[in-house]
Amino acid sequence: MARVIFDGVFKRYGNSSAPAVTDLSMEIHDREFLVLVGPSGCGKSTAMRMIAGLEEVSEGRIIIGDRVVNDLPPKDRNVAMVFQSYALYPHMTVRDNLAYPLKLRKVQKAERERRVLEAARMLEIEQFLDRKPKALSGGQRQRVALGRAVVRDADLFLMDEPLSNLDAKLRVQTRAELIKLHDRVQTTTIYVTHDQVEAMTMGDRIAVMSLGVLQQLDTPQNLYDKPANKFVAGFIGSPSMNFVDVQIEDAEGRLYATNPGGFRMRIPDSRGASLARFKGETVTLGIRPEHLVERNHFGGNPETVLPVTVDVIELLGNESFIYLNSGNAVLTARMSPEVKVERGQKIEVTAEPDRFYFFDPKTDAAVA
Amino acid sequence: MATQPTQISTTAPVQTAVVPTPRRRFRRNHMAGGDYAFLGISQFFLLVWALLVILPLVWMVVSAFKTDSEILSSPWSIPAALQFDNFVRAWNDARIGRYIWNTVVVVTGGVVGTLIVSSMAAYALSRFQFPGNRFLYYLFVAGLMFPTFLALVPLYFVVDGLGMLGTKHGLILVYIAYSLPFSIFFLHGFFKNLPGDLAEAAVIDGAGPYRVFFQIMLPLARSGLIAMAIFNFLGQWNQYLLPLVLNAEQSNYVIAQGLQALNLNQGYRSDWSALFAGLTITMVPMLVVYIVFQRRLEGGLTAGALKG
Numbered sequence: 001m002a003r004v005i006f007d008g009v010f011k012r013y014g015n016s017s018a019p020a021v022t023d024l025s026m027e028i029h030d031r032e033f034l035v036l037v038g039p040s041g042c043g044k045s046t047a048m049r050m051i052a053g054l055e056e057v058s059e060g061r062i063i064i065g066d067r068v069v070n071d072l073p074p075k076d077r078n079v080a081m082v083f084q085s086y087a088l089y090p091h092m093t094v095r096d097n098l099a100y101p102l103k104l105r106k107v108q109k110a111e112r113e114r115r116v117l118e119a120a121r122m123l124e125i126e127q128f129l130d131r132k133p134k135a136l137s138g139g140q141r142q143r144v145a146l147g148r149a150v151v152r153d154a155d156l157f158l159m160d161e162p163l164s165n166l167d168a169k170l171r172v173q174t175r176a177e178l179i180k181l182h183d184r185v186q187t188t189t190i191y192v193t194h195d196q197v198e199a200m201t202m203g204d205r206i207a208v209m210s211l212g213v214l215q216q217l218d219t220p221q222n223l224y225d226k227p228a229n230k231f232v233a234g235f236i237g238s239p240s241m242n243f244v245d246v247q248i249e250d251a252e253g254r255l256y257a258t259n260p261g262g263f264r265m266r267i268p269d270s271r272g273a274s275l276a277r278f279k280g281e282t283v284t285l286g287i288r289p290e291h292l293v294e295r296n297h298f299g300g301n302p303e304t305v306l307p308v309t310v311d312v313i314e315l316l317g318n319e320s321f322i323y324l325n326s327g328n329a330v331l332t333a334r335m336s337p338e339v340k341v342e343r344g345q346k347i348e349v350t351a352e353p354d355r356f357y358f359f360d361p362k363t364d365a366a367v368a
Numbered sequence: 369m370a371t372q373p374t375q376i377s378t379t380a381p382v383q384t385a386v387v388p389t390p391r392r393r394f395r396r397n398h399m400a401g402g403d404y405a406f407l408g409i410s411q412f413f414l415l416v417w418a419l420l421v422i423l424p425l426v427w428m429v430v431s432a433f434k435t436d437s438e439i440l441s442s443p444w445s446i447p448a449a450l451q452f453d454n455f456v457r458a459w460n461d462a463r464i465g466r467y468i469w470n471t472v473v474v475v476t477g478g479v480v481g482t483l484i485v486s487s488m489a490a491y492a493l494s495r496f497q498f499p500g501n502r503f504l505y506y507l508f509v510a511g512l513m514f515p516t517f518l519a520l521v522p523l524y525f526v527v528d529g530l531g532m533l534g535t536k537h538g539l540i541l542v543y544i545a546y547s548l549p550f551s552i553f554f555l556h557g558f559f560k561n562l563p564g565d566l567a568e569a570a571v572i573d574g575a576g577p578y579r580v581f582f583q584i585m586l587p588l589a590r591s592g593l594i595a596m597a598i599f600n601f602l603g604q605w606n607q608y609l610l611p612l613v614l615n616a617e618q619s620n621y622v623i624a625q626g627l628q629a630l631n632l633n634q635g636y637r638s639d640w641s642a643l644f645a646g647l648t649i650t651m652v653p654m655l656v657v658y659i660v661f662q663r664r665l666e667g668g669l670t671a672g673a674l675k676g
Contacts, residue, residue: 054568075574087569091587104574148573 002065002155002188004028004051009060011046011212019058020046022212028190033182035203036192038235043212044192048158051190052081064156075104080149081158084165086141088133094120094144095129101152119151122184139170146178150185157189163198175201196236200224208232230364233286233357239321241286244329245361248278257285261327265306268353274367275358283367286357289321292333294341295348305348310341324349425651432644439640454645458630462639464646466619467626468653474536474611474622475604478543482600483593485544486551491581493552494559495567505556511549520613527614534617542610547600558592559585591664598657598665605654623650 004027011021021043028034036044049055050062053074061068069077080101088097098116107115120126123143133141142162149157162178163171179202182189193199199206200220208215208223208231216228227233234240246257248267255267255275265285267275275283295305308324308331315337322341324331333349341347358367431439432454434447459465493505523542524533532538562585570584586593608624615621621629627650630643658665 052568052572054571074571075576079572081569081572083565083569085563085565087563087565089566089570089584091590100570101573104579148569152573 003030003032003063004156004188004190005061005063006047007061007063009047009050009062010058011043011050011055012058018212020212021050024060024214026207026214026217028188030188031186033179033189033191033202033204035199035206036190036209037194037196037199037203037206038209038215040194041211042209044194044207044209045160046212047209048160048190048192051077051156052079052158053077077156078152078154079156079158080152080154081160082145082149082162084161086133086145086162086165088141088144088148090133093130093132094125094136094147097133097144098129098147098151101148115151115153119147122150122181123147138166139174142166142174146181150181154187157187159189159191161193162191164193164195178202196238200236208235210235227357227366229366230284230286230359233359233366237288237290239289239332239334241288241357242292242329242331243359244285244326244331245282246285247282248275248280250279255279257283259327259329261329263306263327263329265350268356270353271356271358278358278360278367282361284359284361284364286359287331287351287355289332289334291351291355292324292331292335292349293351294333294335294339295350305350307346307348310343310345310347313341313343428644428651429648432641432648434641434644436640439644451641454641455649457639458642458646458649462626462630462633462642462646463621464623464626464630464649467621467623468649470536470620471605471622471624472653474539474543475601477537477540478547478604479597479600481540481544482547482551483597486548486596487555487586487589487593488581489548490552490555491559491585494556495564495585505552508549508552512553516546516609520609523610524613534615534620536620539611539615539620539622542614543604543607546610547603551596551600554596555589555592558589562588594661594664598661601657602654 006024006026009021009024010019012019024043024047036047038044046055050057051064051069053069053072057070061070063069064077064079088094089100092100095116098119099112102112102115116129117126120129123146125140125143125147128136128140128144133144136144142165145162159178163174166174175198191198191202200223203220205217205219206223207217210231216223216232218226218228223232223236227236230243234243244257244259244263246259246263246265249256249258254269255272256264257267258264306326308326310322311325311330312323314321314323317337320335320337320339322333322335322339324333324347331349359365360367427443430447431443433450433452434445434454435451438445438447489508493501493508527533527538527542530538532541566584566588567580570580575583606624607622608628611622611625612628615625618629627643627646630639630646633639
């Protein structure tokens with residue numbers, strides 16, 4: 001059990017100008033399940049590999065528990081890692097795979113066997129102990145890989161996209177099992193994924209990274225409700241948030257978001273104060289598809305509406321995605337299938353006042 | 369069985385409609401008249417080639433069981449009685465037994481040494497970044513293109529300087545050096561394509577660099593190592609030029625030199641049957657190794673080829 005602290009960590013490769021990880025500072029609490037998420041190449045795996053000791057830290061400190069581990073070899077950091085490829089030793093049986101880390105730590109044979117059995121029982125792989133990895137299915141291999149981490153009694157679990165080689169159904173199932181496993185062993189876990197659904201469902205907290213920079217570290221709900229910037233807002237949520245560049249116009253004390261393509265929408269009064277400083281300037285307006293409602297289904301201020309034309313309708317049964325045109329802006333709305341619209345139909349949509357997001361186009365930071 | 373024709377006749381229209389069209393097209397594409405001709409000619413050449421290889425071998429083995437007079441008077445006949453005595457003479461009088469033992473010692477040392485050194489070098493070159501890595505690798509690969517003949521004279525002086533002329537260990541060291549370029553080249557590709565995750569998993573599990581190599585990576589490269597073992601065994605067993613120059617000590621002769629000596633002695637004693645018996649004895653270990661490990665060799669070589 002241990003906390004992990006990144007303190008101003010940089011990672012630079014060779015003489016390339018842009019660091020893979022830039023000034024990363026965060027604290028992962030003891031027993032926490034922290035998800036590192038971001039698109040490929042965002043530095044999340046590099047950050048994890050620095051914790052494991054597979055990559056050197058170029059600058060800054062990484063602390064596990066109370067020790068600065070920058071110069072510790074991987075074997076002395078007492079971390080266990082689950083790889084995307086599972087990295088099971090193909091020439092060893094499942095039993096030997098599980099026992100290997102214990103053998104290297106000179107655990108007595110009887111104790112070794114006891115712990116292997118215990119881990120195998122916990123992960124329900126007892127009956128495969130004498131098989132080689134190639135005689136196992138993907139899901140079973142995945143369990144063995146988890147078992148090799150569990151058996152170690154490590155301070156920290158590192159998981160590098162452990163579910164991405166499983167088929168969709170098994171992935172959902174294993175996701176739940178991983179959460180249960182974490183509840184049971186309570187080991188601090190850092191989990192890397194590019195899948196925001198995995199991140200949202202599994203993490204106590206989520207660290208969103210992009211281009212080597214930590215964008216936001218918060219609980220799943222806060223990431224969704226209060227994204228710190230445009231990147232986080234667009235990354236979390238599916239389908240992703242609609243963004244429209246708009247001018248803030250003042251007409252008789254009321255603020256309107258407009259753009260030259262004919263987009264025009266009144267901004268709810270409650271947001272006026274924070275947007276006042278952008279009068280006459282451009283900001284990025286963000287609305288999540290699930291927050292766009294058709295006017296007839298909305299009971300709020302009838303003036304903050306946006307006239308749109310229905311372009312494409314995707315029916316999914318339990319919901320429908322409706323693509324809307326407004327001037328030169330394209331919006332996606334996620335609506336109940338009870339909302340009956342047709343292609344080409346002109347409708348009015350709106351959202352609740354606190355469901356509008358605004359971002360400063362220069363910094364991409366959210367305007368509170 | 370009686371129902372079968374009716375079954376076929378009822379399903380036939382459906383089958384002709386669906387299945388045979390692609391099959392017929394497939395046949396036409398692949399086996400036109402020209403293709404048959406090509407197949408016939410290539411089979412013919414392969415047959416000729418096979419005969420060219422097999423007939424001398426068979427003749428050698430048959431001759432090994434004949435008497436000298438039989439060999440000279442009726443070279444194509446079957447022996448009247450099997451002369452096992454030829455083998456005894458070759459083994460004892462012509463010292464083929466001794467030479468085979470020398471060869472086994474030298475080749476075993478050479479192959480084992482080659483595998484140890486080349487696997488370690490290939491592993492380090494393929495998986496670790498360090499200044500000069502590429503240069504060293506290309507230096508080894510360049511060794512592939514260097515004709516042994518050109519190195520012969522300097523090599524003689526090097527071995528002489530080490531005081532190893534005419535010794536088995538001297539020959540072993542030279543064989544190892546001689547076999548390194550190809551072995552490293554081959555195993556480099558092999559190691560390069562082993563999943564790096566496994567090494568990293570082992571490091572995190574607590575293994576040091578030597579454990580990672582000997583307990584994880586080396587077992588994974590097993591098929592490549594076996595292929596290299598066989599390849600080098602065959603190559604080193606057949607060495608003639610290197611021992612001829614570096615190993616003038618008759619008691620340390622390897623089999624190729626022993627056979628050459630036996631051949632030269634023909635001028636005085638004309639013991640043809642013993643020569644053929646000696647050749648047969650020489651050939652047997654190679655044949656056994658090749659037949660036993662043939663699939664391993666081909667498997668290992670193609671695995672390397674696909675990955676590398």
